[in-house]
Structure formats: structure tokens, C-alpha cells
Amino acid sequence: MLHKKIATIEDVAAIAGVSIATVSRALNEPTKVADSTRRRVSEAIAQTGYTTNAMARNLRMRRSNMILILAPDVGDPNFSNILVGLETEASKRGYGLLIGNTQNDPLREADYLRFISSNQADGLILLTGHLPYGIGGADASMRLPPMVAVGEPVANADIPYIGVDxxxxxxxxxxxxxxxxxxxxxxxxxxxxxxxxxxxxxxxxxxxxxxxxxxxxxxxxxxxxxxxxxxxxxxxxxxxxxxxxxxxxxxxxxxxxxxxxxxxxxxxxxxxxxxxxxxxxxxxxxxxxxxxxxxxPRLNIGERAMDVLLALLEGGEPHEREVLFRAELIVRNSVKAPRTRF
Amino acid sequence: MLHKKIATIEDVAAIAGVSIATVSRALNEPTKVADSTRRRVSEAIAQTGYTTNAMARNLRMRRSNMILILAPDVGDPNFSNILVGLETEASKRGYGLLIGNTQNDPLREADYLRFISSNQADGLILLTGHLPYGIGGADASMRLPPMVAVGEPVANADIPYIGVDxxxxxxxxxxxxxxxxxxxxxxxxxxxxxxxxxxxxxxxxxxxxxxxxxxxxxxxxxxxxxxxxxxxxxxxxxxxxxxxxxxxxxxxxxxxxxxxxxxxxxxxxxxxxxxxxxxxxxxxxxxxxxxxxxxxPRLNIGERAMDVLLALLEGGEPHEREVLFRAELIVRNSVKAPRTRF
DNA sequence: ACTCCCAATGTAAACCTTTACAGTCTTCGT
DNA sequence: ACGAAGACTGTAAAGGTTTACATTGGGAGT
Incomplete structure (x- = not known):
């Protein structure tokens, strides 16, 4: 394995014979660069194996494209399918999922907020049924990040809720x-x-x-x-x-x-x-x-919750207060007419 | 809610009357700054509500303190407790967990590697039983990140395995x-x-x-x-x-x-x-x-796996090839002596 | 009193992008 | 043939840290 240094945008620019700005544009706004240039840039990228350094980009853009999930217990069977739904939608839209298992421990909840306050996560999904300890209260210095409650509504707080009716x-x-x-x-x-x-x-x-x-x-x-x-x-x-x-x-x-x-x-x-x-x-x-x-419909709930959060995050859409899904009656064998014993 | 701009290290430095280098040191190497100065810095931090911007730090330090978990199905009941173990240990050591649900889809596996190649994750935990598509193969340009296999060993690859014997x-x-x-x-x-x-x-x-x-x-x-x-x-x-x-x-x-x-x-x-x-x-x-x-012992397995990965990551410790846990026989009611029908 | 050393602090570079702004060159209308 | 518009590209700043190196000042040793 060669100890080749990781390629940066400058390396690509040098090989393609353009400035770094052009490389960046070729990547992010392809229509704004001439076909011939774009081709040369692509080639240089292929040659160097360049990938954008997400940290530099995130720093510059002031967003991490990361969502923090706060759940009391990731092992809960009710949780896992919601997670799959969340993940599907997030991944589709280019976001990553950061997972926080709080065990309902206020310390852990507070600790996980460091991801929010340090800009490592743009939004928050709450499956805990309450605001994380350390948010909103006395320490109001921390701005409320965009967030959405799933499965368990959050009492006494104006937070969009996605779940079953x-x-x-x-x-x-x-x-x-x-x-x-x-x-x-x-x-x-x-x-x-x-x-x-x-x-x-x-x-x-x-x-x-x-x-x-x-x-x-x-x-x-x-x-x-x-x-x-x-x-x-x-x-x-x-x-x-x-x-x-x-x-x-x-x-x-x-x-x-x-x-x-x-x-x-x-x-x-x-x-x-x-x-x-x-x-x-x-x-x-x-x-x-x-x-x-x-x-x-846990899968749908997860997907929709992520959708609402991202809409909130990316501005634009007006804030949906709640999205209620209809639950489906699954008839199996544990219910029968009562014995007529009276 | 005030639109107060988020405090940076410069704001803190200005208030404390020191340079940003000193603030940084007060935070990261407290012994290297005088007591009196450190006190002033702490006060300024409290006053501004400053938190270090993780992106800037990560960019500078070239590490994200983030671990990517690749699992075929996060809903698998076998998986969830391992996840809790992984999470416990990671959180204890200041790492975050990024979760990738691959559904055994090569495209999704490859896609998740973007977190590695873009420096958003320092290490990789594999629960999939195979190397993610797109790693190691023809595209050897991507360096192998530190990784560990859990639960399911990875065939034909020299990757530390942590699981049950x-x-x-x-x-x-x-x-x-x-x-x-x-x-x-x-x-x-x-x-x-x-x-x-x-x-x-x-x-x-x-x-x-x-x-x-x-x-x-x-x-x-x-x-x-x-x-x-x-x-x-x-x-x-x-x-x-x-x-x-x-x-x-x-x-x-x-x-x-x-x-x-x-x-x-x-x-x-x-x-x-x-x-x-x-x-x-x-x-x-x-x-x-x-x-x-x-x-x-899924909890232990998860914790240990994370421990091995972090050791790998933080250098030093020699590479443990595999860690095998003993499984425990749980006697319930589904096993009995056979009927003597012969 | 002079030198030397060490503790404490400051200066500035580096990490890698994105993007506002400015510049160049081509093309087209008159 | 000239000016304007527009397409394309380049320059440089900004984003917020960490840290190598330089600087300062005071105390100890002689």
C-alpha cells in the first residue's frame, strides 16, 4: 500500500490545469463550466482518486448533513423499523445518521447535544418523548435545533410529531x-x-x-x-x-x-x-x-419523519404540526367471541 | 430568541484578554496555562456559551472522532444489543456512531464508504460478514480504513474479529x-x-x-x-x-x-x-x-469490538487478530430426554 | 550583575473547501 | 468596427480550529 498523500482539490486543479475554483464548480455547478474543461477535471479526478473532504466543506458551508437520533433504547423492537425508515430517507437525500442511545439517562442526553452545539449535526429526531435534558431550560443559550418527534410525542413543546393516530x-x-x-x-x-x-x-x-x-x-x-x-x-x-x-x-x-x-x-x-x-x-x-x-406503519413513519425534518432544515416548506398515520388492524387468533357464561 | 451570533474562539479570547492560542490551550492542555489566565478564560467561555466548532477542529486535526457501523439490517434482534455495546464504549471514549443500514445492497455499501473517503469517519465496524463493495478491489486507491468485524467474521481478509466462539x-x-x-x-x-x-x-x-x-x-x-x-x-x-x-x-x-x-x-x-x-x-x-x-454476550462483544477498533485507531496497541467470547448455555423447556420408542 | 532557562503567551501558518467579485475573451447586434 | 452582453475562469477571503515557532519576562545560579 503506497503512502500516497490524499489528493486535494489543488492537486486536481494542477493536473487539469485550472484553478481550484473551477474544480469546485465542475463538481457542484457543472453547467457553469465549459464542457472541455469539465472533461479535463473529471479526468484529473479519476486519475487522483480525489474525494471532497467533507470536513472542509462542512466548515465552509456551516452544515454537516448529519442528523442526530436520540432514542431511549435502540434495542426496542418498535424502534428498529422506524430507524430503517429514517435511514432510508436520510440516505436518499444525502444525509448521515448519528445515533444516540440515551437509556433515558439525562447525562447521556445532555452529552449527545454536543453534536448539535458543535455543529456536527444539523437536526434532531426525538424518540424519547421529551426534550433532551439541557435544552430549552435555563441554558437557553443553546438555540433549539430543528427537530421532530417520532413515535412518542413530546409533551408541552411545540415540536412536530410524526406517528400513528x-x-x-x-x-x-x-x-x-x-x-x-x-x-x-x-x-x-x-x-x-x-x-x-x-x-x-x-x-x-x-x-x-x-x-x-x-x-x-x-x-x-x-x-x-x-x-x-x-x-x-x-x-x-x-x-x-x-x-x-x-x-x-x-x-x-x-x-x-x-x-x-x-x-x-x-x-x-x-x-x-x-x-x-x-x-x-x-x-x-x-x-x-x-x-x-x-x-x-413504522417504515413509513420513519421515512416521513425524516422528510419533515429535512424540509424544516432546508427551509422553505411550512412547518407541519403533526402527521398522523392510520394503524392497521391485524386479525390473528387471540380474539374470539366471548363464551356465553352469563 | 436572540439572533446572537454563535461565539467563536476569538470572541472568548477577546473577552478574556488573551490570544486564541491561549484559549485553545486552556481547553486542551490546561497545565500549560497559568491558573489566573485559565480562570479568566473559563469565565469568558461561560459568559459567551462558547463550544468549540467540531468541524473546524476536525478539519485541522484530520480526524472526525466518528465510527461508521455497517450492518445488513439494523432491525435484526441479534444486532441491537451489540449496537448498545458499541455505543456505550464509543460514547465513553468520546466517539460518535454513524449508522449504515446496507440491506446487503452493494450500492448502499459503496455509498456509505463516502463517509470514510471524505474523512467523516475514522474507522469502520463490519457486521455484514464481508468487505463492503468498493473497498480493496480494483479501486485500491482507497486506503483501507481501520476496521473490525463483529458477530460475523469476514472471510478471506485479515480483519480482527470479535465475537462468540x-x-x-x-x-x-x-x-x-x-x-x-x-x-x-x-x-x-x-x-x-x-x-x-x-x-x-x-x-x-x-x-x-x-x-x-x-x-x-x-x-x-x-x-x-x-x-x-x-x-x-x-x-x-x-x-x-x-x-x-x-x-x-x-x-x-x-x-x-x-x-x-x-x-x-x-x-x-x-x-x-x-x-x-x-x-x-x-x-x-x-x-x-x-x-x-x-x-x-452481545453487550460485551459490542464493547470489546469498539475497544479493539479504537486501539487500532489510536495506534499503539498491537493488532489483536481475534477475540472470542464464550457463549452461555441457557436451559429452558424445549429440550428433554428422548422418548424411548425404539 | 550577568547569563541561562523555563514558563507563559502570542503570531501566523495550515487544514480544504466554497463563493463573491473581478477579469478576460468571444460573440452578436447595429 | 465598436460596444455590450454574456460565458467562462481566476483571485482571494472566509470558515474556526490547532500548533510549531517566536517572543517575553522573571527567577535561579554563579
Missing amino acids: NREAARVATEHLIAQGHRRIAFIGRSPGRVVNGLRERGYRAALEGAGIGIDPAMIIDGDSTTESGRAAAELMFVRDRLPTAFFCVNDATALGVMIALNARRYDLPADFSVMGFDDISFSSFVTPALTTMKQ | NREAARVATEHLIAQGHRRIAFIGRSPGRVVNGLRERGYRAALEGAGIGIDPAMIIDGDSTTESGRAAAELMFVRDRLPTAFFCVNDATALGVMIALNARRYDLPADFSVMGFDDISFSSFVTPALTTMKQ
């Missing part, structure tokens, strides 16, 4: 249960603090009210969206002995927990109880019975 | 089946092209040979590591009517496919057949029966 989707899900004949439908995973959980609960309530079914507070159980919280919630209902015929769970992880609890008690699903999830994460189709759920 | 782990797994009394053990997921599959097959063979069990070619079925390939492989064995008592699957996804096929044929697991996986991806503990498998 959670309220509407939860309504559709609950109505599906009602259509199967269920009247006593539990909502597992209430969590007033989380915007998404709140919206899904509202959709659940709307569906019940729309069907003239009264809302029984004993049917609404708190949970933090984890599998364990689902298991505990189902268990709690048995202890209290106020049982539903169907469980509408705030997400698939919770639904899985409910199913584990039900299986442990030797119930037969879906004959004894129906379970409905939300998200359609990968294993939902493999579990037995396969989980009926609402599928989020 | 696949051969040894497969041997342990197979021996576990043998210890339960199995003699007819299938290997599902042979794929001579894939290094990992090859190593796991070798471990399987070694275990059988070590136990004095002959190798029956009919017990070794091809597969591409997907759930569908597992299903098809099991089905094939039924069609051929040469059945094992246990299935050792090249990975958990394949094992899941095998279980689906077995369930579809109304067999009772693990009474009728034992199934063993490899990887311990998240849903393996939720499926019924819960899957016995080999767990990869």
Missing part, C-alpha cells in the same frame, strides 16, 4: 372487541404520564362510550408498558376477582405479559379470554395464540 | 443434547457460504464425533438462518421420513421455524422432539415451550 387506532381496536360481542373489556397499561398511553386510553373510552357501554374503573389497570407490568395487571384482576372477557393492552409487550399470566393459570386462549395488543412487534405473530393487534 | 458453543450445545440421551440429532441451517453457519456445523460434528456417534448426512439440512427456512427444513425431514429426536438449529429464528412446523403437525414439545437454538434473542424465552439456547 393512537387515539383513533385504540378506538378501532376496542370496537373490534365489541364487534365480537365483548362487553367487559379491560384496558391494561394506563399511565397518565405517558402521552401515548393516555391517547390509547382515550380511544378505548371513546369506543365504549360510542357503544353505550359504561366505563368500569375496575377494568382499567395501570402499567408501564412492559411485559412484566402486563403479567402483574392480569394477576391483579384475578386477585380482585373482577374479570373481563377481553383484555385490550396498551402494547404487545403488555399483551404478552397478560397471556403469560393467563397461561400460567391454565386458561385456554382465546376460548376463555380474548387478548388484543398494539404495535405488531415481530414475535406477535409467533406467540400462541398469535396476537391480534394494531400494526403501526 | 461459534464452534465451541455449538459443541457445547450439541453435547447438551447428547447428555440428555439423544443420538439422532439434526443440524438445521447448513450454509457453506456463511462463516458462522460453517463454524456451528463444525462444532456440531465435533460433538457427535467426540461421543462416538456417526454423522448421518440426512440429518444435516440446508437453511439460510430464517424462520421460514427452519420451517421448511423440518417439513423436508418429515417428507423424507428420516426423523431425529432432537433438532439443533443454527440460530433461534430457525428454531422457531422448526417449532412452528412441529406444532402444525400436532406434536407435543418437548415430549416428542427436543429443539435447541442459538443466540438467545428476546422472544426465545416467551415462546412455548421456552427455547433452550446458547446465549451470546
